[in-house]
Amino acid sequence: MPERLYGGIEAGGTKWVCAIGTGPDDIRAETRFPTTTPDETLAQAIAFFRAHQSVPLTAIGVGSFGPIDLNRDSPRYGYITTTPKPGWSNTDVVGTLTQALGCPVGFDTDVNAALLGEWHWGAARDYDVAVYITVGTGIGGGAMVGGRLVHGLIHPEMGHIRPVRDPARDPFPGICPYHGDCLEGLACGPAIQARWQTPAEQLPPDHPAWELEADYLGQAMATLLCMLSPERIIIGGGVMSQPPMFPLVREATQRWLNGYLQHPRILDNPAELIVPPGLGARAGVLGAIALAMAAAEGY
Template sequence: MSDAYVGGIEAGGTKFVCAVGTGPDDVRAEARFPTTTPDETIGRALAFFREQEARFGPPAAIGIGSFGPLDPNSDSPTFGSITSTPKPHWANADVVGPIRRALGVPVGFDTDVNVAGLGEWRWGAGRGYGTILYLTIGTGVGGGVLVDGRPLHGLLHPEMGHIPLPHDWAADPYKGHCPFHGDCLEGMAAGPAIGERWGRPAVELPPEHPAWELEAHYLARALQGFICTLSPERIILGGGVMEQPQLFPLVRAKVREYLNGYVQSPAILDAIDSYIVPPGLGNRAGVLGAIAQAQMMVA
């Protein structure tokens, strides 16, 4: 993979993060601003890159990791667009086109979780592993799989936050937050679901609150399925919800319990603390992954 000077965009549903550089030790400039309308937000991104071009020269490429759903197929007529998002103004918005036309460089485009996973695979907690799963639990839930540094695609891209889960309605009568599926993983375990279920934002709930035992249950059920279907060599859990330090031990214990000895791997049986881990790049995984994605385009 190239170490070229490039640009990256972490296009989140709440904020955009833009940066230029060559990697974690060479981020020459960075900017963060709210995600408003497509025209205003993409316009601010372009202004940032034009300013950096005047200082450092043109980047070799731009990588974008975006919220979705989106079209990552470069052969598709809607490549580079966000598709059926419930976020106002962004359904069917073209993200790649305006940036490619304005800057005249190659532009990569993928889900925010695939791109963050790429950053972790290259420089963070996934380094040295062939197959990793990156899952983010925050305002939404999304997942990406990297196989030898290549994000998994298919019909479109994985939508791991929208898998169905066993739901004990007597133990948890909450109907779920997802406008599409109700009680899918995102509907039950994302930050808004926690706040809606308990009547307080997740950040205000104390470590001993029963919310966290329930949250660990849903995350562990999801990981049980992902381990059995994808067999990742390392699982990285990021996002604001996972900043609760009590969650990791709860999730690890429940994953081991729910697998019930079926997956006979030392990583799970003997070393689960180093199998299910936080991001090595912290909250910079997304924008650094976008830089890594751009560098793949010019390798």
């Protein structure tokens, strides 16, 4: 049987990461570059895969920023649709890659892809119900129920749920162009910078930004626990790399639940419930490789 080799694309709103391999211990080539225009960015990805194939790729997987069209019966399947990313609305990602590279292309949200990677090789292994949240340039969330990624009508958009904002505590109106003070509008990296006039990575650990940030994220975690009852919540993204964030988010989650959900993992061991990605910064691109594996099998 010929060797199977897969391509993965973590298609983020700020940067794209492309890799070729079969899993965490077998990455043959990898690159990253800024997300510019659709034509330029897709051309860079195509050039990478053409230049680094030791054997023909069996399939490619793409975990993309969105919203995206995942309905295979839709004429716009494989498109990025109503994204706030300038210039990227109505971009045909799957069609462009399929025509250029001639192999099956798996397609899902970037957070669903990262969750799939974590389910195969990382922190979501052995769990039937899990959630992956990323907190960075934007906020997004993917869900797995019964070992299957959740799509539904479109796909989850957890970054656009509405937390409770106390205007007296936080007069900042939010930056989401659609909703203002949704979770993403209040708690993504650019929102932190806009509120405090300082990039998140430059704020000290004792800055009041982190308690406010954790409060909004804790509201979201409590909501997800009430809605989906995940056995594990994985939170990635650059904002969560700040040292105080995980303890503060776990505390805020318990505070917002207020003792309503009685389970030892919530009450006594939240460090086993709300965790960082087991695959670290590679969760997205490895998840894209997992999407490629599924595409090769017709899923």
